[in-house]
Amino acid sequence: MTASKKIVLLGHFGVGKSSLIRRFVENEFSEDYIVTIGVHISKKTISINETDSASLIIWDIEGHDDVKKARASYLLGTHGFIYVVDLSRPVTFKNLETELSYLNEKFPKIPLKVVGNKKDLVTKQHIEQYSTILTPFIDYFTSAKTGNRVELLFSKLAKELL
Amino acid sequence: MNQEDKLSIIRDILLIDEREFAASIEKKINDLELSINVKDELSQKVNPIIDEKIAEFIKSMPNEFSSTITEALKQEIKNSQDEVVEVLFPILGKMVKRYVQHEMKMLSENINNQLNKTFSYRRFFGKAKSKVTGVKDSDLIIQKQLQPKIEQIIFIEKGSGIVLAEYSKEKTMDEDMVGGMLTAIKSFTEDAFKKENQDLNYIEYDHYHIHLQNFSSYYIAVLVSGAYNVIYKDRLEDRLLELTEKFIKPDILKNKTQLTEKIKVYFKDDSF
Numbered sequence: 036m037t038a039s040k041k042i043v044l045l046g047h048f049g050v051g052k053s054s055l056i057r058r059f060v061e062n063e064f065s066e067d068y069i070v071t072i073g074v075h076i077s078k079k080t081i082s083i084n085e086t087d088s089a090s091l092i093i094w095d096i097e098g099h100d101d102v103k104k105a106r107a108s109y110l111l112g113t114h115g116f117i118y119v120v121d122l123s124r125p126v127t128f129k130n131l132e133t134e135l136s137y138l139n140e141k142f143p144k145i146p147l148k149v150v151g152n153k154k155d156l157v158t159k160q161h162i163e164q165y166s167t168i169l170t171p172f173i174d175y176f177t178s179a180k181t182g183n184r185v186e187l188l189f190s191k192l193a194k195e196l197l
Numbered sequence: 198m199n200q201e202d203k204l205s206i207i208r209d210i211l212l213i214d215e216r217e218f219a220a221s222i223e224k225k226i227n228d229l230e231l232s233i234n235v236k237d238e239l240s241q242k243v244n245p246i247i248d249e250k251i252a253e254f255i256k257s258m259p260n261e262f263s264s265t266i267t268e269a270l271k272q273e274i275k276n277s278q279d280e281v282v283e284v285l286f287p288i289l290g291k292m293v294k295r296y297v298q299h300e301m302k303m304l305s306e307n308i309n310n311q312l313n314k315t316f317s318y319r320r321f322f323g324k325a326k327s328k329v330t331g332v333k334d335s336d337l338i339i340q341k342q343l344q345p346k347i348e349q350i351i352f353i354e355k356g357s358g359i360v361l362a363e364y365s366k367e368k369t370m371d372e373d374m375v376g377g378m379l380t381a382i383k384s385f386t387e388d389a390f391k392k393e394n395q396d397l398n399y400i401e402y403d404h405y406h407i408h409l410q411n412f413s414s415y416y417i418a419v420l421v422s423g424a425y426n427v428i429y430k431d432r433l434e435d436r437l438l439e440l441t442e443k444f445i446k447p448d449i450l451k452n453k454t455q456l457t458e459k460i461k462v463y464f465k466d467d468s469f
Contacts, residue, residue, distance in 0.1 A: 039373060041357045073385065076358075076377035092359065092377050108384035112357025 037080065039090045040196045042189075043110055045138075046119035047127040048098035051152040054179035055119065056095050059189050064180050071097045074109055081193055089193040100126075102134045114196050116147040117188070122176070123156040125165060131172055146195045148188060154178040345423035348405070350460055351376055352450075354415050356384075361415055362456035364464060370420075379418055383409070399430075410437045415450065417441075436463075 044052040053071055057063055060077045075095040082088040096109050102118075116138060120128035131149070138147055151162075151169060155178040162169060162176070177184045232238040274281050349365035351372050358380030363372040383397045396411040406425035410417040410433075417437055421429075444459045 039359045041359055041377075074381045076374060076381065078371065078373050078377075090373060092373050094377065094381070106384065106388060108356070108388050109381065111384070112354060112359065114357070 036086065037088045037090050038197055039092060040114040040193065041092050041094060041112060042115045042117060042192065042196075043094045043096060043113045044117045044119060045096070045102055045105060046098060047100050047121065047124075050098065050119045050121040050124075050127050051179045052098065052117075052119050053095050055117075055150070055152060055177065055185055055188075056093050058179045058182050058185045060093070062182070064182075071095055073097060079189075081190055083190075083194055083197055087197060089197055091189065091193060101130075102137055110142070113142065113145060115192050116142065116145060117150055117192065118147060119150045119152050120169075120173075121153050122151045122162065122169075123153050125168075128165070128168055131168055135172060146192060148174045148192050150174065150188060151176045152179060154183060155180050345406075345421050345425050345429045347419060347464060348422050349418075349420040350464060351379075351418045351420075352415055352456060352460070353380060353418060355411075355413075356380070361450055362453050362460060364457055364460040365420075375418070379407070379409070383416075408433055410434065412441060 044056065046052055048070065049068060053069070053075070054064060056075075056077050057065070060079045074097070077093045077095065078090060079093070080088055080090045094109060094113075096105060099105050118135065118138065120131060122128075128151075135147070135149065138145075149172045151173045154176045175184050175188045177188060179185060232242060348367070348369065349363065349372070351363045352361040353359070353376040354361055358377040360372045360376040379400075382400070386397045387395060396409070396416075398409050398411070400407040400409070404422060406421040408419040408421055408425070408430065410419070419433060419437070421433070440460070440463050444463070445456070449456050449459065
């Protein structure tokens with residue numbers, strides 16, 4: 036059986052939301068930065084087990100420095116959220132706790148994965164430097180460029196949604 | 198004869214030819230000045246040469262300069278594409294319009310000719326209908342040709358954009374992507390107008406019409422090709438309302454297979 040699930044990616048501008056989707060759906064990456072205006076929708080069906088599969092309808096909405104500014108109607112009926120931060124730009128995660136509290140409060144039962152992207156651009160020491168902000172919240176350290184842990188992120192979330 | 202006279206005689210003998218020669222040169226210079234300074238005189242001389250040169254240039258131009266001119270034009274068009282499109286668009290529009298009008302006229306004439314050659318009961322009733330409605334019978338036939346046709350019906354959950362059911366005779370689009378995008382467009386438009394309880398009801402895309410019938414938890418998107426008009430919209434709305442009233446119950450909305458079957462049976466004959 037195939038179940039359709041809506042996933043919305045959130046986060047600041049340029050954290051790599053579109054790149055993560057592109058890596059997951061098309062297995063491609065581009066260094067060019069093309070800003071997302073409005074919303075872009077992609078789809079990928081993945082098998083969860085021998086009998087079940089999930090058709091992920093992924094909403095890539097434009098970036099906002101405050102999650103409250105995201106168009107509320109785009110978030111309606113979402114089955115799962117992915118909140119993305121750019122590990123190389125601390126400004127994208129300095130309010131991480133507040134942002135996540137807001138999401139948990141507004142969508143209490145919706146699974147949420149927090150992703151530290153662009154891992155390829157930073158060192159271990161850099162991550163350790165910001166460990167107090169990052170460690171308690173980040174579920175996956177990913178790199179859309181290398182593809183590291185991207186597939187894992189989406190498949191784990193899909194399993195939770197079924 | 199003194200010395201002075203002798204010298205005078207010698208001077209005359211030596212210079213007489215030169216004086217004549219100088220006079221002839223002076224005359225020639227005057228003639229030349231006349232031909233250069235007087236336009237008519239100059240034209241008489243120069244025009245045949247210029248004409249000859251122009252004729253030669255015209256003759257040799259396609260061979261010698263065509264590649265340079267083509268390259269220059271190509272470059273110019275490439276550099277100012279927007280301007281070219283701006284200029285060509287109205288011209289092309291007029292040409293296409295004229296062509297379509299011409300083709301429609303031809304089609305109408307062909308149908309008329311065909312009708313004049315044949316006689317049947319259908320033709321008889323067609324004539325009768327034409328008389329009652331006041332619409333030419335050939336126009337009625339064309340109208341029949343352009344009758345709206347349902348291409349795809351998608352039941353979409355409001356908010357999430359998840360497809361609840363889909364039915365189409367020939368699958369042309371990915372319903373999940375369409376469901377998502379339509380919902381995003383609806384959300385954006387409805388948000389932009391900032392008035393509550395208003396819904397987006399219709400989208401036109403190329404020669405397709407997307408009719409949107411809104412309900413509380415879901416909406417139905419019907420992709421229609423052909424001449425979608427107010428009368429058709431009215432009938433379609435009635436059909437969709439009847440379908441939802443009779444068959445769509447909350448439990449069916451959760452069952453994709455059952456819902457698809459209901460739509461399939463209900464819209465088997467879409468000529469209404």
